[in-house]
Amino acid sequence: MSDILTVVFRTFMSHTGLKTDLAADPPPPAATTRSALVVGDHSVSRSVLLLAAVTAASHLGLRVMFFTRTQIQSLPASLQKCVPSLSPESLKFLFSFSFKKIKFSYPRTVEELLHQIASLHESTNTSPTPPSLIIVDRLEGFLRGHSELHPGEQSCAAHLSALLCDTAAFLTQVLEKRPSSSGPCRVIASFRSQEDAGQAGGEPSATDPVLDILDRYFQVRCTLDQDRGYEAAAAGLQQVWNIYLSGRGIADASDTKDCEDRPAEAQEWQLLIYPDGLMEFKVV
Amino acid sequence: MRSRLPAVAEQLFRDIQKTYEDTSQSKTREVPGHEADSRPQGRTKCIVPDDLLIALKFVFGPCALQALDLVDQRSVTCLSSSSGRKAFQVIGGSGRLYTCFVSCHYCPCPAFAYTVLRRNEGLLCKHILAVYLCQAIGVTQQESVSDQQMSTLLSGTVAP
Numbered sequence: 001m002s003d004i005l006t007v008v009f010r011t012f013m014s015h016t017g018l019k020t021d022l023a024a025d026p027p028p029p030a031a032t033t034r035s036a037l038v039v040g041d042h043s044v045s046r047s048v049l050l051l052a053a054v055t056a057a058s059h060l061g062l063r064v065m066f067f068t069r070t071q072i073q074s075l076p077a078s079l080q081k082c083v084p085s086l087s088p089e090s091l092k093f094l095f096s097f098s099f100k101k102i103k104f105s106y107p108r109t110v111e112e113l114l115h116q117i118a119s120l121h122e123s124t125n126t127s128p129t130p131p132s133l134i135i136v137d138r139l140e141g142f143l144r145g146h147s148e149l150h151p152g153e154q155s156c157a158a159h160l161s162a163l164l165c166d167t168a169a170f171l172t173q174v175l176e177k178r179p180s181s182s183g184p185c186r187v188i189a190s191f192r193s194q195e196d197a198g199q200a201g202g203e204p205s206a207t208d209p210v211l212d213i214l215d216r217y218f219q220v221r222c223t224l225d226q227d228r229g230y231e232a233a234a235a236g237l238q239q240v241w242n243i244y245l246s247g248r249g250i251a252d253a254s255d256t257k258d259c260e261d262r263p264a265e266a267q268e269w270q271l272l273i274y275p276d277g278l279m280e281f282k283v284v
Numbered sequence: 285m286r287s288r289l290p291a292v293a294e295q296l297f298r299d300i301q302k303t304y305e306d307t308s309q310s311k312t313r314e315v316p317g318h319e320a321d322s323r324p325q326g327r328t329k330c331i332v333p334d335d336l337l338i339a340l341k342f343v344f345g346p347c348a349l350q351a352l353d354l355v356d357q358r359s360v361t362c363l364s365s366s367s368g369r370k371a372f373q374v375i376g377g378s379g380r381l382y383t384c385f386v387s388c389h390y391c392p393c394p395a396f397a398y399t400v401l402r403r404n405e406g407l408l409c410k411h412i413l414a415v416y417l418c419q420a421i422g423v424t425q426q427e428s429v430s431d432q433q434m435s436t437l438l439s440g441t442v443a444p
Contacts, residue, residue, distance in 0.1 A: 111439070111441055114438075114439040114440065114441065115435065115436075115439040115441055117439070118434075118435040118436075118438035118439035119435040119439075121365070121367045121368075121369040121431065121434065121435070122367060122431045122432070122435060123367065123431070126367070152397065152402075154397065154401045154402060155392070155396075155397040155401065158390050158396075158397075158401055159390055159392065159440060161390075162385050162388050162389070162390030163385070163390075163438060163439070165385075165387060165388045166385040166386060166387045166388055166438075167438075169386070169387040169388075170368070170369050170370075170386075170387075173368070174368070209402075213401055217388060
């Protein structure tokens with residue numbers, strides 16, 4: 001799953017911006033990883049998820065399911081300013097085309113979320129094309145609410161994660177049978193651990209048991225770590241974030257036999273956020 | 285900890301499958317070499333050689349024999365819906381039904397939540413292990429359900 005995230009980072013690198021020619025870059029090599037967990041500040045992770053959804057829809061032509069509890073009021077500034085050469089009408093058309101491939105769903109509880117994900121195999125969701133990317137924003141918001149199904153957060157986290165992985169595996173089988181296959185089906189979710197919340201509040205960090213459970217099911221962890229040094233302010237940036245890609249999905253990709261035929265995927269990036277909200281990524 | 289089997293466990297199930305296939309092709313008989321009353325009872329336990337039984341117990345711990353009991357009781361059913369989606373349903377010792385996934389490990393039973401998830405002391409619960417064993421020796425029951433029933437079972441919102 002780090003392949004789509006890497007496409008996002010490359011797409012919004014400082015020297016390229018969003019490409020207006022969708023065929024300019026070939027899609028990245030097929031990845032063996034299919035699930036990624038973005039861990040960190042939820043406002044930044046949400047922006048990354050939205051960028052991933054639009055990039056997947058517009059750049060890769062994938063159908064996307066986006067689950068979140070909170071209504072999306074605005075797009076990241078990077079999307080709004082990504083194509084300065086286009087007129088507002090053309091930009092609106094571009095996003096209209098992209099957003100036709102993205103279905104937003106707003107389940108209020110974890111039970112609703114479970115049922116909506118479990119229903120993705122039904123014909124109403126696989127016609128005309130099954131989704132190739134499932135995104136779930138702010139898992140912690142779903143998991144830490146009251147659940148009648150599960151006595152604890154860990155069991156609930158395992159059920160939700162396993163259902164996501166199993167659903168993606170099934171949809172991959174469906175996609176691969178189609179002539180114009182856009183498989184495999186991938187999953188990206190965001191999660192803010194108690195450790196992150198504790199650090200923001202000045203409390204000592206502790207291992208998050210829910211994150212341990214999520215790591216069982218998600219192959220790649222994309223960690224967002226804010227750089228609180230003075231260089232960000234000195235450079236006129238609002239925020240600087242370090243992005244680390246880790247997990248068995250990264251290790252497995254490095255061990256594949258064909259790794260000598262293509263360059264290794266960058267595992268460390270940096271996200272620069274400007275005062276106007278513009279986001280740019282660069283390889284470290 | 286992965287949500288899938290380590291290689292040693294996968295090899296163990298392949299060995300059990302091969303042994304069962306070889307035994308099925310020849311006349312079914314108990315594996316000699318031990319006193320009958322020193323070996324656990326049950327059809328599956330008689331078919332599986334001692335070395336593989338020992339390996340099962342070593343890899344999976346106490347739930348290995350409990351899983352073999354579930355296999356003998358033919359407790360595992362593969363549910364299929366018209367969309368092609370599949371899931372496993374296991375009848376537990378208390379008669380309760382547990383829905384398990386095809387492609388990764390999860391079971392709603394208390395043992396999975398406590399021993400596997402919370403304490404990280406086991407690879408699987410007996411229900412998931414029973415699924416693997418039934419698949420290995422070809423004794424999984426088959427049943428069809430509607431797409432909507434499948435969605436309900438996978439989400440765990442209503443017990444069947």
